[in-house]
Amino acid sequence: MPKQTFFHLAQDKQDTLILAAKEEFSRVPLHEASIANIIKSAGIPRGSFYQYFDDKEDLYFYLLSETSKKNTGKFLLILQENNGDLFKTFIESFRFMVSTHKDKDQANFFKNAFLNMNYKLENTLANNVYEENQKSHFENISKSIDKSMLNIEDESELHHMVRVMTAVTFHNLVQMFVKDLTAKEAENSYLMQMKLLKRGFCKTEC
Amino acid sequence: MPKQTFFHLAQDKQDTLILAAKEEFSRVPLHEASIANIIKSAGIPRGSFYQYFDDKEDLYFYLLSETSKKNTGKFLLILQENNGDLFKTFIESFRFMVSTHKDKDQANFFKNAFLNMNYKLENTLANNVYEENQKSHFENISKSIDKSMLNIEDESELHHMVRVMTAVTFHNLVQMFVKDLTAKEAENSYLMQMKLLKRGFCKTEC
DNA sequence: GTTGACATATGACACTGTGTCACATATAAT
């Protein structure tokens, strides 16, 4: 988390810095990004950077968590709009994320993020790590899910189901960037896999 | 891939270097590993390192691909032993990998790998990237799968199914390290998710 | 309006680590 000093900065100075950071993280992935470039572009001295952030990771995960807030908000909204239909919600969220990530201004930022996706990044994006603990995050979603349509016996099975669907969702988003798929191709792949999840992998007898 | 020069080295010198590398990559994850430590531990000069490898990534992915060979071999073997039962195969492979990764000598190496798992690492481990192209890798597996028990209409659906199962498998391996689960806990989680995949997420009418 | 306490700004610097290159040495074929 950025230090208090950063939040005390005038809004436009914050914005300049955030913009400079996004530029650098769009140019190259986190591990290749250099603080020198960010401060040069933002026009602040090196020492100041360390007044605001612990290091470049601190800044990067702050940027991501901002994106995450939007994602979680959107997910809950869609879930309610679809009367708790988990599949429609995941699919519509997927479309939303694809379109966000394909957006000209943000495409490279997300490309660099997803091509280097690991559990820490995934957690930041999927669970709003900063805001609330993960348990309450899931419970929050669980309340709005229409369980009557799902093939589950208890809350634990639902939890596992959501985890599988999240893993598949991220896998497909990553693949979109890896294989440089169009939005349409990515969506088809995702729809196919969601269809398989719905209907089950095994014939009834097995 | 390491350069020819490396493979021309006497076997014991190769082994010393590999061992030194494993030590370093067990101590810290790839991005924190230092070539200085590896060469010091292996007792070779810096210049020599660059005769053998492009950089530390080159060495690291070579190590991983060696592991991968074992995994793929084991997977195919188990698949045949189980007469093409995809689920039994994934589950037994999972157990095999968990026990490998929990092995005292290798635990930290794999911990560092899985806590920083990204698509490139996953691909290296799952698809033997060096050896063959991925298409032929899947076809190779596909031949041995008993499709009669699976709820699929064509080869493409099978492909997606395997991809989903692979994604879930990696997700569970990562979670084992993230949440520091015992082998038993990790297995239970995995079995639960495999059960859900088998039977389908949706009730029949939806 | 001076003082002190505190927050913030700044850039030179020490440090860590990388990849290269000119030169040294070995090996083998003619």
Added chain:
DNA sequence: ATTATATGTGACACAGTGTCATATGTCAAC
């Protein structure tokens, strides 16, 4: 012996990080 080719070596230039001593600003209390 001579030459060609492969391999070994460590000093060095370069890039980037995080810190620290010092400077500057702000504001409340007297």
